[in-house]
Every structure is written in structure tokens, then in C-alpha cells.
Amino acid sequence: MVPERSTRRRLLATVAGVGSALLAGCQGDGDATTATTGTTATTETTATTTTRGPTTTGETTTEETTERTTAEQPDYEATARDLIARLDAGEWERARELVAPSVRPQLTTNQLANAWLGLVGQKGPYRGVADATREPGGVVVLSLSLDRRDHDARVTVDDGGEVIGLRFPPGEYEPPAYADRAAFSERSVTVEDDDCTLAGTLTVPTGDGPVPGVVLVHGSGAHDRNQAVGPNRPFQDLAWGLATRGVAVLRYEKENRACRMPPADQTIDEVVVDDAVAAAEVLGAAEGVRADATFVAGHSLGGAATPRILEQAPDVAGGAMLAAPSRTATTLVVEQVEHVLSLDGDLDGDDQSRLETVREEVERVEDGDVTDGELVLNYPGAWWRTLLAYDQVATARGRSRPLALFQGGRDYQVDPEADLDRWREALPAATVHEYPSLNHFLQPGQGPSTNAGYTFFDNVAEDLVDDLAAWVDRQA
Template sequence: MTSPDRRTFLGSLASIVLASSFAGCNESTDNAPTAGVTPTESPTETASPTPTDAATAQAFVSDLSDGAYGRARERLTTDAATRLSASTLERLWLGLTAQHGAFREVVGAKRTTETGRPVAIVTARCDEADQSVRCTFDDVGDIDTVRFPAEYSPPAYADESAFTERTVTVEGTGCSLPGTLSVPGGVAGSAGGRADADGRTVPGVVLVHGSGAHGRDETIGPNKPFRDLAWGLATRGVAVLRYEKRTAACDVPPGDRDIDNIVVEDAVRAVDLLGAQDEIDPDRRYVVGHSLGATCTPRIAERTALAGGAMLAANARPITAVVRDQRRYLLSITGELSEAEKEKIAALDEALVRIENGGVAPDERVMGLPGSWWSSLLAYDQVATAKRVETPLAFFQGGRDYQVTEEDDFAQWRSNLGDAANTSTFLYPDLSHLFQSGTEPSLGAEYSFHDNVAESVVTDIAAWVDRSGR
């Protein structure tokens, strides 16, 4: 029998995913998941950490690794425990192991001080990376703050000396979108641009975001998948333009938030801007879309000349079907559903049926998203559009992705377009929705921890661009 705490955690996580739409990409500026109470500066003498503090921190991490979330919570101060449930601890730990692989061991504890309080930093060693767990203690040795520090770092496959970057602006209707152009070949770049160091022009890519108010790096917690892609591709000879999404850079009324206004039209403008740069071969302009951006790639290809479109985690199903299946996935991990969970599913189905029947006004929000967004996606047939366009398309799918799945989405793309001469497909069994490696079960909480887009994805995109441009 699954514990009520676990069901509560998964139910709340499902709500978070739904609120951020099918892309599962909630943009966050919090790069270090924190739990408990953050202490204020103490005017008293600094307390020194003790071996007992270190032992308590190690025991706390061991409790998490054992799945003893309630026992771990007992090591917290009363205030911290009030703010930090066992299910939240579980969310953080499952996210850590999903991102970094199976837990192996605790690797010691470093003792220090912070804001006048003792701190013990424990290293949790997992299959793919180590993760620090930072515990701050009160005067009697209980943990009053828990942090899982996570900061972005560039991928090893990116050589920052192999390219240069300059600021550009995508000028949209009533809104300017700041962007960055990464140019291979060590070109300093002028305002007007010029060819690379050997006098050649190079292929160029425009990155198109998933759902959410994303910046140019598509920042999600400590992860920056678009920076990974831009730097990795520029290292391999492909110029990349990434820009601020309209919903991040501008004030967009809810009723205006449809896929054309917030995705497609700005992407077309970015493609035009890319082609106007002197370094770029205008006949080798590509779009690389992620999630919602991938789903919209065929529509973009209908409206501007592209040498190709790469679609990373593109859903083939209607958006309402995607949302239903995400909720079922998250709740299926718990086994038997509680009555409260069944009521939540029924309420969700009722809301989705209302959306499907056109009963939502353009500016009315359902699950945090305006009716204009829902209706524009439901009216758009991405599979039919992809079959209609002559632009070469490439489909990239992570096998661990529960938001856009191999079974329900990638299989449809393969079934409908797999035999086309201008279609390529790439499947990565161990990668998530962000194309990062990890372990099952994949959950949105793993995005709280840092990783980079897998090198194999970057290499395959660069090779596909090279092949399709010949």
C-alpha cells in the first residue's frame, strides 16, 4: 500500500506540471532547492560546527536514501518540519536520483558556518554525479535549513574559444525580443556581420522555446538547455540564434496568447534576422524547436523558407490528451487512487471537456492558461501540417520523457512520416524531456538539479544539419 504522503506528493506534482502545460518547463530563478527556515544574521558569537552536526547531516541524507522521509523529517526543527513535509523531502530526493542516477553512498561531511550558525555539507554520490546537501543547525543541533545547491555549468563538449557571441534583437509587433547570436569560427563579428575566418558562410539555427515565459537560454531551475545547444552547435560549426520569448520580454494580454502570436510569428522573424547576418548562408537556415516549439515547427516551416526543422520532444496528440495522460502517469506510480485523487481527475476531465467543446473564453484561465492558448493548440493539426510541408524534418525523442512520450507521440510521428525521404528520427532511451540522462521514474522535480543536454543530441543535430544542407 502506498503511503498517503507519497500520493499527496505525486498529486501536487501533477498539478504543477499541468499549470506549466504539456512542455513541463516551469522557468525558475531558484538554482538551489531550499527547504526549512532561512536563518537571519545572528548578532551573537559565531557557533562552531561539531562532529555531532556532521553525523546528524549524514544520518539525514542516509534517511533520504533509505526512503525514510518521516525519520529524516524528525531531525528538523519544529519550524522547519512545519514547512517541510515528508512528501516534499521525497520530491527532492526522487528528483535528485532521477537526474543524477541511483544513489551510491555518502561521501563525508564538511563542517563550516553560515550567518553565525553551524553548517554541515554532505556529499551524496550517485551514478552520474555528486550532489551536495547543505544542512544548517540551530543551537541544540537540529537542522533548521536544508539546501541542495545546484548551479549551471557549461557542458564539457562546448569549446568557448571556438565561437563568439553578439547581441541581436528580434523586432516583433509591439515588442522587441533581445537575443544572442553564437557564431563559429572565432569571428569577432561587427554590427553588420561578416563571413567566418576562412571566408565561408555557415549554416544557422534558430532555437524555439517550449511552454512558459522562457528567456533565451530556456532556463529551468539550474538548467539552461538552449545555452547547451547553442554552445555545443557553435563549437561544431553551426551558428545559433536564441532569443527571449515574447511572454518573458513583453506584457501579453491573456486573450492574445495563442501559438501564432507567442511562438510562430516571432520564430519566423528570428529566421529572417538570422538570414540577414553576413556569416549565415541564407539557404541553410534551420529551426530547432523544443516541446511546444517543436510542435509548432511544421507551422513555422509553412510560413518561411527553411532548410530543415528539428523537433525535440514534439507532441503528436491533442494537448488535452497530453494533459490527461500526464496526470495518469504521475498518479499511476502510487498504485490505488484515493477518493480525493479520483475527484481531482474528474474535475480535470470536466475542465478539459469544456476546453474541447469551445466553452472557454479567450481571456479565461483554465489550469493557469488562457482559453486562447488552449483553443489555438486544439485548432492546429501538427501531424497533418508536417505531412504537408516539404521541409526536411527530424524528430528527437527521449525515452524517459513522460510529458511527450515515445509510445504515444514519437510512435505517431514515425507512423505518419517515418517513410518520408526527408524525415529522420532519433530516439535516446535514457534521456528526459530536457534531453538529460537519468533514471526512472522521470519526474518534474529532477529539473531542480543540474545537468546538461546530452552530447549525443548535439552531435546528431549538427550531423543532421550538415547532411540536409548538402
């Protein structure tokens, strides 16, 4: 039976990306600054000074209160450590058993797996707890020792000894070590669309010019010029890294973020292609940039759209396709959802129901049973319609200008085998670079990639930046 539309929306909402905050825990009663930690009941005797009612002598007496026993308190830290140990062992259901029943429905085993695997995937294998501190409200902050970079876990435990909050703070952005800030300058530019002005940043190497240049083209979603995801700024990493290596870079705000776009107007050309073509014109006319050596480098959807951008921009010298899908978006979305729902090793009944709902929505899209203004799986019908009508492989095959492919081996959004094999077959002359440890956002790691992993800070891999800069130099 097909669920009602409202039920379908609720199911789809549970498939959305998991953030770093799994539960917003809040301690109700009690003051952690005075609560006794431990399993041993304590007693305390207090003296109070009492001023009796008016007397002729103004006598003030001190009297001892009766002994009172505080309630037995849980070992907050032990509970927090136990939770982390179970997560590290992959015991998702046992970890969930530590969560208070009142909040357990908000947290699935798959969400726990998503968050933990995302953390250790980006930060490295877990080695133990380096430090533990208590904060008010039953919060235990565990400093987790991880192979690549230590990270905090914030576990909130109630007075009954049950977990009511778990959060892995995402961290803050840091420029990559491979970028030399003294090697380039930046200035503001604008990219003019027919009815929208897009703010941008042009990053230009210092020293003698002119130099080759690259326009960075976003993936799907409403992105800023850095294509920021959580604390990560992959386009800033690329811009600063390439400029350090002698390549100018233009990055700009995506139109569906910068300006109001009615859903029915959000075609692939309006959202991606037209603005990239306009940005390439701005880059080619910029002081210090070679007009005959401008390139586009598209990520994800931007990579798939790169052949179409070249088709519309005859002066662009070539295109780099980063994590670019060769198969249809409807095929990819089902695979992506199934991957995320399977992270705990089990597609249970609820997971199967969610996946079936996605398949039903995909079938509607493929059958053309949606209007241009209708949102389906968070994207307008116009976006789906024009994306399915576009054959990126055939378009790329018809281009004579150089193309290069850059693909991570841990990318669950673009299959490093199925998608890359189609590109190889269609483009035997294309340069292909593979990076076994990189995820979809071109960051190094290990183990399965997860969408929660994108919420933890890291930089684009240096070897990819080196390879992209070298490819541009060879083509220029």
C-alpha cells in the first residue's frame, strides 16, 4: 500500500542527513555543581543559623538540623564511557539500550552508526578516552583520542543514569596547511545572471602573470561560494590550494542560495549551467588571468554538468569533473538512501518502509508524474525533469576539449566503480585520477563513508589539489 502523502513526507524526513547533534539532552532536576557523583549514598549534616521572632534580648541561636540522606546518584562518567565503548564495538542496539526510554524513539541504531562511523571515518580509529570532565546539567565531556585528530563527545546523563543527550561537536574550519596565504591575493567580483547578481571571490596568485584560471561549479543544493558543509569549505580549500600552485580560481554564490528562485524555474540550466558560463566569462576577462586558459572544475552535479557547460562556453579550454556521476540522479538517490539506512548492518522493517517510499517517489519522477513546481525528495520537479533529460555521458563524448576525472574510493554518493567505469568507456582519452581514501567531498578517511561524516572538519586532500593544478598547467 502506498502511504498517504503526509505519511510519505514524515518517512522521507527521517532519511535526511544526520547532524552531529543526535539528541538535545537537557537535565531536568538537580544541580550538577552540587550533585554527588558515584553509587554510594552520602549523608551530610548542616548547621543553620536561625533568627527567632522578636525578643527583648534579640537572641540568635544556632541549631543543628536533622541528618538527611541524599538520593543515590549515578556514575555519570561511567555511563558516558560505556556508551562510547559500545559504539566503538559496533554494538548499536546495546548502545541504544543506555538511552532513556523517553528519548529512545528519537534515536535509531542507524543514526548511532551513522554518527560514530562518520567520526572515526574522518578522524581515525578510536584509541580511548584521553580526558573526562563534568559540566552542569549532567553533561560529561569526553576527549576522545583518535588516530588523526582528537575529538570531544558530549554525553548528557539524567539522574536515573540514562543517556538523554549525545553530541559530537563538529569543530571549526581551518585553512589547509598546503595553502600559502602569502602566495595569492583575493578580490570581490560579481557574476551577473539575467535576474540575479551573484557575489564571488577571485583568488589570484601573486607574482608574474597572466596565469591559467579555474571556475568552481557547485554540486546539488543551495551552496555558498565555499560550498560549505558543516565546518568544511571544500571550495575555499581548492581555491587557496590551486592559487598557491599558480592557478587563479573564481568561486561564487549559487543562484538558488543568493536569489529567490520559484521552484518551477529551477532547471539544471538555471541553477547550474548558465551561471557557470557567466562566471567563466568573468574569469577570462579578469586582470592577471589568461583568457585562453580558463577551465571549469565541477563537483558532483557540477561535474556531471561540466560537459554541458563546455557546450555552452566555447572559449573554456577544458573541464575537470570531481566526484561526477555518470548514471541518472534517480538511480543514485536510491543507492544513497539504502547505504545510509544500512550502516547499522540491518535493513529492518522501518528502514524498508523508508526505502520503499523513496523508490515510489523516484518512480513518480521517472514517469513524469510531477509538476515543475512540486518538491519531490527536496528538489523541484523542474530540476528532476531537466536533469533526467540531460545525458552527461553522451554530451561529454561529443566534446573535443580535454576532460579529467577525479574520483574518491570512499564516495557513497557516486559509485567509484559503476559511475567511473561508464566515464572510462565513454572517454578513453580523459585523464583519470583515483583516490582510494577520499569521500564525496574529497576528504581522506577510512571505513565506510557516511553523511554524518560531512559534519566533521577536514580539508580537501592535498594530493588531489596537486593533481588538479598539474592537469591545468599541462592543458594551459
